[in-house]
Amino acid sequence: MDKITKQNALNAHTWVGVFLSVLLFLVCLSGTIAVFHFEFERWEQPHITEMENVSPEVVEKAMDSFLSRHTEESHHLFVVFPTSDIPRLVVENDHVAYFADNEGNLIEKESVSFTQMLVDLHLYLNLPHSWGMILVSALGAVICTLVITGIIAHKRITKDAFKLRRGGNGQQAQIDLHNRFGLWASPFHLVIGITGTYFGLAGIILIVIATLNYGGDRDAVVDQIFTPDPVLVPQEGKPAIGKAFAQMETLAPEKSPIFLTVHEVGEPEQFIEIYAKAPNRMIYAEGYRFDTAGNYIGVAGYENGEWGKQLLWSMYRLHFGDFAGLVSKWLYFVLGVMLTMLCVSGMEIWLSKKAHPPLASRLWYATVWGSVSALAFTAIADMFFTGSLVAVFWCLMLLNTGVTVAVKSLTKPMWLLISGLSVLMLLVAYVAVHGSATFTIASLQLNIPMAVYVIWSVYRARTLIKRASTEQAKVKKDKTGSAGQASQGNSAEGASA
Structure with a gap:
């Protein structure tokens, strides 16, 4: 590659990094810490009863207790199972959530304000969600740009792959460390940048695809990615979530139920969906669907769907490292620290060249x-x-x-x-x-x-x-x-x- 191309890449790498350094740092730092957002939720209320599993009867009792206390209108009901990444039983609606003990008694209200603020900082920079996510997603694209231009600008990428010079005023060592972190972890950085870009720009991509291929029908595009709601005879009555949950041992004994959702509560189209984590698969979960009476309808089809659907349903676990327990989370944390330190060292190198x-x-x-x-x-x-x-x-x-x-x-x-x-x-x-x-x-x-x-x-x-x-x-x-x-x-x- 000629010198002019390398110099142009270096200039682009430098000035993009400098002008967006603060925003990039805050997104990378908060994202590195937010890898443990489930652990932070437990940390905020450490005294809550924890358990490894729960019976259908306990789930039913906990939801009944919750509904007797909260009669406000809500489009959804949720149950978070202790087989998820948080070993606690949680029942909630669209407005409030409560923990329950291993007998189905409500304990106290869920309060995870700090975790929510931290995740909000990473996803939206604490800005209004509609355009905060677009900004953060644009920063994901910037990360991809910095990785690519950094590799192009590297003059001796093969010879210097393992070089780390010490001594002097430390500036050369810092440059070498910056280049090594950027090179060794570049596949991870690209994954983070691409998946981060997807989260914010998905809405824009949806509009573009709908306009070009579906005559502007966004619902048609959504139906290609997310399985449409089942068409049922009009439903009524209290959802039999205990009965639905009990069937998971037979339907998917190898899977871990993460949470249950009652969709369109109180409406004729009401139905129950249980999301279960598939072992050795990157997709977030497969959805098992039941009618209001708890009768099994079928699966949503994410686990064995088309490759594009499986890829999109893998974005969450790819971005947050939530696919191999604490091993993948700690790996993502270490790689996230490297990405954050790239932001820090890049700016310090620029400052040193300006005589600090x-x-x-x-x-x-x-x-x-x-x-x-x-x-x-x-x-x-x-x-x-x-x-x-x-x-x-x-x-x-x-x-x-x-x-x-x-x-x-x-x-x-x-x-x-x-x-x-x-x-x-x-x-x-x-x-x-x-x-x-x-x-x-x-x-x-x-x-x-x-x-x-x-x-x-x-x-x-x-x-x-x-x-x-x-x-x-x-x-x-x-x-x-x-x-x-x-x-x-x-x-x-x-x-x-």
């Missing part, structure tokens, strides 16, 4: 490490505050920006230290609020990684502070030595004269 302008550099570090601090304090606020967590998070981000402008000493190591101490404060607050429940699996699976982050961030901050002090002392010594030599030179000249 003080205010711009401090603002970047306030964004990177200050966002971790803002998330930690938002989680703390959720324990004592019932207002908008979106407002809390963005007010904290604005506060970080204002303080950084005002206080010149808030450099990279200081913000790194602040982020670690903020997470430590979150852990202390968590123990104070949840007490003995802090030591349940639901808590420890996230609290232990958070404690590891605290230790690493404090250690890393101290290392950077010591390094900066050593460099400052060396510079001061060099200046003093130069001044002394100049003074001796002047004295010698005077004596000679």
Whole structure:
């Protein structure tokens, strides 16, 4: 490939990354953490009864108790089974959700405000959903662009595949690490970018396909992707969800039921659908359908449908790594950290080439490490505050920006230290609020990684502070030595004269 093409690719890679650096970082950081969104839901309410399975009678009792308490109009009813990624029984409608114990008694209202804010940050950047998702999806396309232009711009991609130079001022090592992360994990980054782009642009794609091939009939396109609702004789009465659930042991004994939905509640077209996770398949789930009386109708046909339908139904698990339990989630977390660090190191490389302008550099570090601090304090606020967590998070981000402008000493190591101490404060607050429940699996699976982050961030901050002090002392010594030599030179000249 000629030098002009490589240079153009490098210019595109640089300026796209610089101008969208903050948005890309926030989407990548929140997405990396949101890989564990189910674990965060458990973490928010660690004292809830957990179980491995549940009987049809318990499911029926829990829903009956829920319906007697909540009579408001709702188009759907849901039951989340403990065989899903959350080992808890949840019954809900379109407005509210409750946990139930292993006897079918309602325990307390589901409250996962922090998790919802975190997922909303990743999917919509906390903007209105209609155009927030389009923006985030466009960023997915940008990630694909950065991966491709980065590979094209690489001058010696084969020779430098495993090169990592150390020494000097660290800039060369940072460039090498940036290039290695970008190259080694490029297949993952492309998968994340493509699937992320799909989620937001699916509506636009649907309109285009409907216009070109179906005379503008969007429903016809939807029916090709999502199996249409079954055509039934008019239904009435309370849905027999217990009877429907009991049949899953016979219909799909090898599958794990994830959740149950009652569609069009109270309407003549009401029906029950149970989504079950198919082993060794990437699709989200297969749908098993029943009429109101609990009689089996058939499957939705996602598991053995056309390849295009199976691909679209695999997008969720491909994007969030939810296909091989905690193994795939931790793999996605590590790869997500690499993608996030690409955003960080790319901007730091650009800043270093601009001689690290003080205010711009401090603002970047306030964004990177200050966002971790803002998330930690938002989680703390959720324990004592019932207002908008979106407002809390963005007010904290604005506060970080204002303080950084005002206080010149808030450099990279200081913000790194602040982020670690903020997470430590979150852990202390968590123990104070949840007490003995802090030591349940639901808590420890996230609290232990958070404690590891605290230790690493404090250690890393101290290392950077010591390094900066050593460099400052060396510079001061060099200046003093130069001044002394100049003074001796002047004295010698005077004596000679």
